[in-house]
Amino acid sequence: MAVFTAEVFQNEFLPDGATDVHAIVTVTSSEAGTAAASSGGVAEIIMVDTSGSMSGRNLDAAKHAAQVAVDQIADGTWFAIIGGSHVAQRVFPYPNAVLDMVQMEPGARAEAKRAIGSLRPSGGTAMSTWLALADRLFATVPQAPQRHAILLTDGKNESEPRGALSSVVSRVTGHFQCDARGVGANWQVDELREISTALLGTVDLIARPEDIAADFSALVQRSMSRGVADAELRVWAPQGAQVLFVRQVSPTVEDLTTRRSVVNPLTGAYPTGSWGDESRDYHVAVRVASKPVGSEQLAARVQVAVGGEVLSSGLVKARWSDDDALTARISPEVAHYTGQAELASAIQEGLAAKAAGDEATATVKLGRAVQLAQETGNDEATSRLRRVVDIDDADHGTVRLKRNTDRLDEMALDTASTKTTRVRR
Structure with missing residues (x-):
């Protein structure tokens, strides 16, 4: 059985009159094992864009990647392949098959790869239909609580009414997890981010078609390595x-x-998805009533629960003091991740302003991003920012927008904006 631990980092001392308590909770899982595929507790769906824009290298590479991914799906896993254009089609199991999803075994593996090889490009792009079909297929295997999907596209969601995608994303949230990938430079980061954020997955750019296979393989391997379906x-x-x-x-x-x-009435639960042997950090902020100097209070209790059973707990405390030496301390963990969250927002807002032609706002926001990346030691973000702005003074966030930047560089910066560096302890 998986073992979870929760460790709290904070400065529990508050000045007189203060009400807000911040803490970083590090949750670590060990002995999680692997996904329970052999018992039929796992389901996997691969969604491949087959619209007309995928014609040529993109679809050839996507078909190869999907076949590689199929090789990584463990025997016993319920699985299906969806081809997506302005409509969604179940590619495997074949459309005339009795079952909507089948369990992986050598024969099914071979037939699935054959079906993927037959994909042909045509039509437009309506991702809501892909997600809706995936949701319907997953619903046919209620015995599989661990449900994961991969969605790949190369274009914008332009073949359905405005709001259709958001409506379906909202409807399927909580039913399965989904990692979203865009290949090339013609897709919209905000569309895939909406999907991945709601469905507890990741979003990323695959700049070159030949890199799709490695990414798909890694995603399926990670899915198969997670032995806790939901925490x-x-x-x-x-x-x-x-x-x-x-x-x-x-x-x-x-x-x-x-x-x-x-x-x-006093406890809320927040989904975190499936887990393997890993560690994640969470920022919890609670507002309590101010108490007299010298008072102490439990501000929050943070627990990790799996299947309704609490496996670990950490306490967030508040102590009011008039000692400036105590209350002025800033938890390095809280400070670090507050900066990382602001960094993500600054990058996204800066790029949005740049796209809208508001160069003044873009310069201010991206300058702030450079400053935050410097302060938090996020060298990867700094490197990506240098492709979009010329940095005159990183400490003060003084930058100039580059002219004629490569769209792929901007998309790489955008998709990576939410990736953080761990605090140094």
């Missing part, structure tokens, strides 16, 4: 307190606040 972060706060936000801050920034479900 939730529970946050208890005392009567009268307010949970301001709950965010995953490592390995990526994901706001979980609006995904709260009620456990009891």
